Amino acid sequence: MSLDYAARHIGTSAADHDTMVAAIGVPADGRRAVERFMDVAVPAVIRTGSPKGAGLLPQEGVSEAEALAELRVLAAKNRVLSPMIGLGYSDTLTPSVIQRNVLENPSWYTAYTPYQPEISQGRLEALLNFQTMVGDLTGLPVANASMLDEATAAVEGMLVARRAVRGGGDVFVVDADTLPQTKAVLAVRAEALGIELVELDLAGGAALPEGIFGALIQYPGASGRIWDPSGVVDAVHVAGGQVVVAADLMALTLIASPGSLGADVVVGSTQRFGVPLGFGGPHAGYMAVRTGLERQLPGRLVGVSVDAEGKPAYRLALQTREQHIRREKATSNICTAQVLLAVMASMYAVYHGPEGLRTIATEIATKTALLRDALAETDAEIRHDAFFDTLSVRVAGRADAVVAKAHELGVLLHRADADTVGVSIAEATTTDDLKLVIAAFGGTAPEQFDAALDVRGLPEGLVRDDEYLTHPVFHTHRSETAMMRYLKSLADKDYALDRGMIPLGSCTMKLNAATAMASITWPEFGRIHPFAPREDVPGYLEMIGQLEQWLADVTGYDAVSLQPNAGSQGELAGLLAIRGYHRSRGDVQRDVCLIPSSAHGTNAASAVLAGMKVVVVATGEGGDVDLADLRAKIAAHADTLAALMITYPSTHGVYEHDVRDITAAVHEAGGQVYIDGANLNALVGHARFGDLGGDVSHLNLHKTFAIPHGGGGPGVGPVAAKAHLAPFLPSHAFAQDERHRTGIGPVAAAPYGSAGILPITWSYIRMMGREGLTEATSAAVLAANYVAARLKDHYPVLYAGEDGLVAHECILDLRPLRERTGITVDDVAKRLIDYGFHAPTMSFPVAGTLMVEPTESEDLAELDRFVDAMIAIHDEAERVAAGEWPADDNPLVNAPHTAAAAIATDWAHPYPRELAVYPTGSVAGKYWPPVRRVDQAYGDRNLVCACPPIEAFA
Structure with a gap:
């Protein structure tokens, strides 16, 4: 087996395994330590391995260079054309400063969900920027911290509408001009829940049916049509329903916000804000709601609270909505978000600001209008007079020929039906692309297009005239230098795998290799x-x-x-x-x-x-x-x-x-x-x-x-x-x-x-191959049992198998410690920050416990550093129980400690500053949390989910 990659991915060596197995107490028998350990740890009744066979998983892995070479061959088989298909996906330009400092930066991509807010202030601020951006553009007061994609967001919007209309009917109206993939996902989800979908041409004045609880309107429509839906919105409200609008955020920089037109919920995708197409994802969807629906929002919501010193601090709000609390009463199964992509989209708005976004949108609208004018000179018919970036073009019986010709010329268009071609303009669309499209329709492009910006495709009554993105964060970081430093400052506030182990049970925070990440931006x-x-x-x-x-x-x-x-x-x-x-x-x-x-x-x-x-x-x-x-x-x-x-x-x-x-x-x-x-x-x-x-x-x-x-x-x-x-x-x-x-x-x-x-x-x-994957599993299970063995005398291991061993994670019971010392699982989690660790999973699946999963990526020194920290924290708790420190003033209940707290003129605590911030005695590689312990309840009582004013931080 090629150990080139597997040996680098798996943190512990064969010599380490000898040490770890000895600590666990598995006797030697002449075989490799990890082999004899796994024979004991994994029940014989489940052991089946994987069959060997041609065409299945390769037995051996390849080197990093070989894997990249093979991937290059696969990538070269894809043909990169100018994508002008549209249908909710747009050819965007990712600013290099965002690509390099977010998408390709392990400080951002190896971080975990911000359940520990004190060590997540950077990504929480980025997500608050996202929520503010979405809220401003949609014209609604509260947005969540991203959905999975636009279609899923539309489903969740439908479900929010259903919950908001108590005792209503089971009919949900879908505008005929909705994106086809959104209609399809809605149909699958509605059928399982007994919701009747009714598709209507709402722009054409179709009458609403009886028994509706809501309606979905695409704005602009999938065909590119822009129309004023406020009359339909009013009609749905009169019928007792809620209105969900699926909106294009880039278009909303130029046309009236759905909130101003009466929408209750607005959903969509932020893909065109600098996130690559990627053959469909990942992209951050979004959802915003009117006042009164905040507590119906699915997914994650970032809010503003205060820390122990009363200073502003960010955290996830309304966490009681999470599925592990509400279970079968949960209103959504959305668990993960699309945080990395939401951060990219938010930083796209931060970098460009409202003026830059408006300019990009205006250039798109201008190119669309220029294309419309040129196509009008052919025998094609432009279906709609009002549009932003998409034209629906009728060419009787010639749609296939036009799309084929465009493909031959290097442009992808959308065949809507035998008579209709869809053309969508994007930020990355060039005037050369326009000329190729015109040629595909049989027209003659001008030698040079008019360079003047022109939004004549927009309907006069829907031109946006209110301000948005007024917060200073969207006006401050215009130069690349400023943007780079802003992103660095946020990353420095956070704890990710590039700082140390994240021993989260149930979450498997193994390292994501740089080689494996290399190709996603090709x-x-x-x-x-x-x-x-x-x-x-x-x-x-x-x-x-x-x-x-x-x-x-x-x-x-x-x-x-x-x-x-x-x-x-x-x-x-x-x-x-x-x-x-x-x-x-x-x-x-x-x-x-x-x-x-x-x-x-x-x-x-x-x-x-x-x-x-x-x-x-x-x-x-x-x-x-x-x-x-x-x-x-x-x-x-x-x-x-x-x-x-x-x-x-x-x-x-x-x-x-x-x-x-x-x-x-x-x-x-x-x-x-x-x-x-x-x-x-x-x-x-x-x-x-x-x-x-x-x-x-x-x-x-x-x-x-x-x-x-x-x-x-x-x-x-x-x-x-x-x-x-x-x-x-x-x-x-x-x-x-x-x-x-x-x-x-x-x-x-x-x-x-x-x-x-x-x-x-x-x-x-x-790169791992079957052998490497098997070794990784063995190393992960061994690491968990090593941690459990070293900590069991300090924290009882709550569950174990018949052999006294655990699988790849162990649950440490902190309830006896609390009963004896008054120190809670929260205190231990926050004190771990002072020791330079992200806490394990708290109180899941059992309240008052920590679930630890070290993974196969961590080396023995890091495992020992974590174990030593947990033992030291146990000993600190015992000092509280012995009366050495007061129950309400000790290093654990006051954790985490910031640099500002450590250098404060007045230090009135009964324990020394050095112990507070350097509990191990080492000053090397110290992580400083930017805030003290966050007051979770305050943030829920005083719900603020958009960027606070600068004065709040004074």
């Missing part, structure tokens, strides 16, 4: 429209096919869909596949989903959104599923049982020995087994879901397969299934591979979801 991957013709994307399709095959191999399934663009959406897709399977067999009554009480909250939320009823199964004292209770629940719901959702290893970090008995019991009752793939990092190369009795699983490529978390996204959540469920996996009418056009319909806007980051996982698997 134009052959980044500048490809998701609806480009098949002949232009053979490299993408080959890479996707290989990934499908490799992932099926390591999971034991027969088919894989890469479309879901988050783990939660993979869950939903898998449950919809089960639902579709049962209905195809006439078992429409099967709608009960059994879920263990320990499961991640998105499991229950996804089940409800798939039209299922959740029945909770108890877990035993050891963290395993209670088999007796499971059998009782199966018997009680035998005729209506649709599925069981379990996580393996369990959410408690344990390999369950009776997993095969569990899956067999469900199958005997006619149900299907969904195995949540969140913990696949503990199985790859050693066991496979499909061999354990799983029928379908989602995987988290941002966890097990090394796609970056990016501060809370992007993610990819492929769904893998056995052959009998394969016909019910996600599909898409625009999929380039005909295999992916048949199924339940789409769960994401693009055929292959966030395809632009799939080269990362491709590279990771290609």
Whole structure:
């Protein structure tokens, strides 16, 4: 095996493994330490490994240079043309300062979701900029910190409208001029929830039906038409419904905001704000709402609060809405956001400011008007007089010929039907592109276009005249020097993997290798429209096919869909596949989903959104599923049982020995087994879901397969299934591979979801090979057990298997410490910041605990540094219990300590400053949190979700 990459990815060496296995207490027997350890740690009943076979996962990995060379060959098979298809995807220009300092910067892409706000102030500020940008442009007061894509945001908008109209009907009206992919995703999601979709030509004056709870309007329309929807908005309100508007943010710099026209919810995509096309993603969707709907918002909301000194500090607001608290009562299953892309979009607005955005939009509108004038000289008919960036052009019977000619000339256009061609202008569209389009229509382009900016395509009554982006942040960083320093200052406030270990249980914060990241900005991957013709994307399709095959191999399934663009959406897709399977067999009554009480909250939320009823199964004292209770629940719901959702290893970090008995019991009752793939990092190369009795699983490529978390996204959540469920996996009418056009319909806007980051996982698997992936699993499980062994005398390990070992994560019980000393799990988490660590997962799945997952990426020195910090914190807590420090004034309850606090003239605490800020005695590499402990409750009581005035920081 080539260890060139695997040895660099796995932090511990063979010598380290000897030390770690000895600490755990596994006796030597002449074999490698990690081999004999895994023989004990992984139950024999689940061990199946992965079969070897031609065309499946390569046995050995390749070097980094070899992987990049192979990827170059694949990329070269894609043809980069000028993408003028439109339909919600625009050819944008990413400012180099943002590409280099955000997208390619590990300070941004290796960060985790900002659940620990004190060490996330930089990305929280960036997201607050995003919310302010969206709120200003949409004309609504509150926006969230990004959605997965525009189609998903439209679905969530529909659900917000439904919740806002209590006792209303089940009809949701969709404007006929809505993006086709949005209509398709709405149809899939509405059907599962019993919502009736009615498509109407709202601009044409179609009458609203009875029983509506809301309506969706595309503004501007998919055809490019701009019209005043305020009359329809009023009519929907009179009928008792809510109005969702899907809007183009770039157009909103020039035309009236939806909020000013009466919209209740506005959704869309921020892709054209500097985020590459990437064959469909990842892109940050957005949602903004009117006053009164703030607490209905799905996803994440950044708010302003204060820290322990009363100074402004950012944090995630209204976290009680999270799925792990509300579970089956959750109104959305959205878990991850698209933070990295939201940061890029927000910084695009910060860099250009309102004047720059208006200029970009005006240039787009001008080029569109110039093209309209030139095409009007041909026999083509321009369908709409009012437009921004898109023209719908009628050429009787010649649409195919025009699109083919444009393709021959190097431009991609949209064939709407046999008589209609769509043309969309973007920031990156050149006048040479316009000339090629004119030639494709059979016209003659002028030698030189009029250079004067002109927005004559906009309707006079809808020209925007109010100010937006007035906050100083959108007026300060105009030079590249200033922008670079702003981005650096924000990154310096944060803690990411480039500073140290992030030992988050359930989240697998392994390193995302620079080599694996290298290709995502290549134009052959980044500048490809998701609806480009098949002949232009053979490299993408080959890479996707290989990934499908490799992932099926390591999971034991027969088919894989890469479309879901988050783990939660993979869950939903898998449950919809089960639902579709049962209905195809006439078992429409099967709608009960059994879920263990320990499961991640998105499991229950996804089940409800798939039209299922959740029945909770108890877990035993050891963290395993209670088999007796499971059998009782199966018997009680035998005729209506649709599925069981379990996580393996369990959410408690344990390999369950009776997993095969569990899956067999469900199958005997006619149900299907969904195995949540969140913990696949503990199985790859050693066991496979499909061999354990799983029928379908989602995987988290941002966890097990090394796609970056990016501060809370992007993610990819492929769904893998056995052959009998394969016909019910996600599909898409625009999929380039005909295999992916048949199924339940789409769960994401693009055929292959966030395809632009799939080269990362491709590279990771290609460089690791089967042997490297197996070694990575072994190293991860060994690291977790080493940490558990060294800490068990200080913090009880809550759950372990029959052999006394854990899987890839361990749960440390801090409740005895609290009872003895008064020190809480929050105090320990915040004190870890002073020691230079991100805290483990707090109070999930058990309140008052820390769940630790060290991953395979960390070396032994870092593991020991973390263990030593946890032991030192334990000893500090004991000093509080002994009365050495007061319960309300000690290093733990006051943590974290900022530099400003340390140098304050008045130091009235009973412990020394040195202990507060240099608890290990070392001053090297000190991380200084920018704020003291954040007051979470204050921020919820005083909800502020846009950039505060500068005076607040005085």
